[in-house]
Amino acid sequence: MKQMSYVTRWLYSTSHKDIGMTYLGFGMLSAMMGTGMSVMMRMELSNGNSQFFHGNNQAFNVMMSGHALLMMFFFIMPVWMGAFGNFFLPMLMGAADMAFARLNNISFWCLPPALVCMVCSVLMEQGAGTGFTTYPPLSSMSAHSGPSVDLAMFAMHLTSMSSLLGAMNFMVTVLNMRTMGLHMVNMPLFAWAMFLTAMLLLLSLPVLTAAVTLLLMDRNFNTGFYEVGAGGDPVTYEHLFWFFGQWWPTNYVNNLEYCAMCWETYNKMYFIMLLITMYMSTNLLANMVKMLMTNRSNQQVTKNRMNKPHALRGDTSPKVRHKMFMNTMSKKSHALRRDTSLFSFPKNDKVRHMYDMNSKRYKSYLMGTSETTSTKSLKEMNMPSQRTGNPAITGTNLKENKNTMENSFNQWLAGLMDGDGCFGITQNKYTNCEMTVALEDEKTLRIIQNKFGGSMKLRSGAKAIRYRLHNQKGMINTMNAINGNMRHSKRLVQLHKVCSLLNMPVLEPMILTKNNSWLTGFFDADGTMNFSFKSSCHSAGGYTSKGKVSNHPQLTISVTNKYLQDVLPFKEMLGGNIYFDKSQNGYYKWSMQSKKDILNFVDYIKLNPSKTVKLNRMLLCNLYYDLKDLKSYMLNDNNMLQNKAWIKFENKWNKKF
Numbered sequence: 001m002k003q004m005s006y007v008t009r010w011l012y013s014t015s016h017k018d019i020g021m022t023y024l025g026f027g028m029l030s031a032m033m034g035t036g037m038s039v040m041m042r043m044e045l046s047n048g049n050s051q052f053f054h055g056n057n058q059a060f061n062v063m064m065s066g067h068a069l070l071m072m073f074f075f076i077m078p079v080w081m082g083a084f085g086n087f088f089l090p091m092l093m094g095a096a097d098m099a100f101a102r103l104n105n106i107s108f109w110c111l112p113p114a115l116v117c118m119v120c121s122v123l124m125e126q127g128a129g130t131g132f133t134t135y136p137p138l139s140s141m142s143a144h145s146g147p148s149v150d151l152a153m154f155a156m157h158l159t160s161m162s163s164l165l166g167a168m169n170f171m172v173t174v175l176n177m178r179t180m181g182l183h184m185v186n187m188p189l190f191a192w193a194m195f196l197t198a199m200l201l202l203l204s205l206p207v208l209t210a211a212v213t214l215l216l217m218d219r220n221f222n223t224g225f226y227e228v229g230a231g232g233d234p235v236t237y238e239h240l241f242w243f244f245g246q247w248w249p250t251n252y253v254n255n256l257e258y259c260a261m262c263w264e265t266y267n268k269m270y271f272i273m274l275l276i277t278m279y280m281s282t283n284l285l286a287n288m289v290k291m292l293m294t295n296r297s298n299q300q301v302t303k304n305r306m307n308k309p310h311a312l313r314g315d316t317s318p319k320v321r322h323k324m325f326m327n328t329m330s331k332k333s334h335a336l337r338r339d340t341s342l343f344s345f346p347k348n349d350k351v352r353h354m355y356d357m358n359s360k361r362y363k364s365y366l367m368g369t370s371e372t373t374s375t376k377s378l379k380e381m382n383m384p385s386q387r388t389g390n391p392a393i394t395g396t397n398l399k400e401n402k403n404t405m406e407n408s409f410n411q412w413l414a415g416l417m418d419g420d421g422c423f424g425i426t427q428n429k430y431t432n433c434e435m436t437v438a439l440e441d442e443k444t445l446r447i448i449q450n451k452f453g454g455s456m457k458l459r460s461g462a463k464a465i466r467y468r469l470h471n472q473k474g475m476i477n478t479m480n481a482i483n484g485n486m487r488h489s490k491r492l493v494q495l496h497k498v499c500s501l502l503n504m505p506v507l508e509p510m511i512l513t514k515n516n517s518w519l520t521g522f523f524d525a526d527g528t529m530n531f532s533f534k535s536s537c538h539s540a541g542g543y544t545s546k547g548k549v550s551n552h553p554q555l556t557i558s559v560t561n562k563y564l565q566d567v568l569p570f571k572e573m574l575g576g577n578i579y580f581d582k583s584q585n586g587y588y589k590w591s592m593q594s595k596k597d598i599l600n601f602v603d604y605i606k607l608n609p610s611k612t613v614k615l616n617r618m619l620l621c622n623l624y625y626d627l628k629d630l631k632s633y634m635l636n637d638n639n640m641l642q643n644k645a646w647i648k649f650e651n652k653w654n655k656k657f
Contacts, residue, residue: 014101019108020087023078026111030074037067061129066122068132069152073159074115081163082108085170085194092191094179096446099172107165114158121151128152133241136226136234141219150219153212160209167198180616204244211240408517408608413448414485415521423494431475431498435467441612452478476502483507485518489563512569517608519573523559524612531555531624553633555624557598558591574601595625620653
């Protein structure tokens, strides 16, 4: 396969990380332009006399307008939303990418032509000296007759289109692309900030676009929306613009406020709902205040403005609220650090168990995607120790924990490769590796693809997807990750051949322990987990076709392989039995059915989480045994409610994520 050129690789990329970095680069370029204009303005104002523009006041107004529009629409919004949102949000959601990857690409490429229009607006003829608000009649044809204002308006159209597409993408990603077990309440506060910001942009940007469109029609099509002589009202534009203007500065400053508070309370679960509620209520109140301030027909509001301007303006100013917040935080930060009892867990073991499970979910679905995600998951994993019974939240060495999580991912990957992968060497002496998994486990391959590269393709005639890695850099990184963790007899032979071609030494596999994730990876590849009734005919409620009650359900966990030595580690570590099955040319099968062994295996999976849909069934094992003890699978008049719970359990069991 022909390798893409450097330009093509960035031009057509749909990876959220690539697009996030291009947003950041674009924002930095725009910031440098805006900073240059700011320097010109400051040089002009450095002395009472004209220092730089030689008395050209229009040029100063153009620099002021261009500086404000560049920093607002081409730096703040692309960097804060586009760069950080695109880079971090999918990883925090456990998603492989944004919900609409190609739409993400389009939303960025709306910005470069907008920047060209903005620069042309500054440089053409007299420029757009209207201020960043572009209020009429200063922006009308009577004051600015050239194309500069039209170009600035068109640039705002393109930036609004980019932000709208990005906002829709963020919202759908948060709502539909969350990983298994990650509910809205458990989301990081950064994800909540991005979601609510996207929602507010989706509500406010169309109003700004409509206002700008009406202004363009006044300038080019002889309409009179803002022309007093034609029956229009210039104040209409002010109201429409500040519907947008009241939202976005408040919301972006809120990001700073809640990120600052997050450093104090990021691992205190009792503050999560409080912060989310504060976030939504602050923006709702800001909108209500905006409507009161712009409603000129409300006489009471007018009176309050005249008598008590601080009641409406001071308390809702973003800068004032930010300053008040930071002053409060500086006074309270030492007290927050000292009084750890405020954030300790109660004696209720259920609440502590819920927090522990939520932390493990972060570890399960964020581990291994990148160093940034690993660090985030480590922050979420600062949880109380259940073994010692100490509810105090303790910090850990982030570097050591990151290495531990990286080793755990490498062990899991080696187990997955031992089960479903293979290594090969082409006739041209190029190394490659392949892996085939079920179609519902596509997200698993996405994690590997994001880390090592490669490509994926659906297998024709089968509900499976194949991953292939051919490039040498990716192969070397893969070999370094799994070398010393592989232990499958056939795969070790292939590993020796590939490593000899790459001039890499082959390491001996480490001794298996309960903290090693190799068994999880091998189970993800070749393991099965299901329950069945001993009767040949049964319904979901436990009845046979003849109306007699069927036997109780039996849960079975098994792993199959052609070689005995490759399934022996499961018996040595977890118990169970191994027998030889003569069907399908013969293979060895390890299985377990006892409740004690299965729950021990579930504890092992919780310690070394699975990254496939099998984790769903693992987490349902305790519920299965609870319902089984209640005989909920039997349908009769006395346990109709319990049988409904059993049917609901079966639906969850068979769900394909």
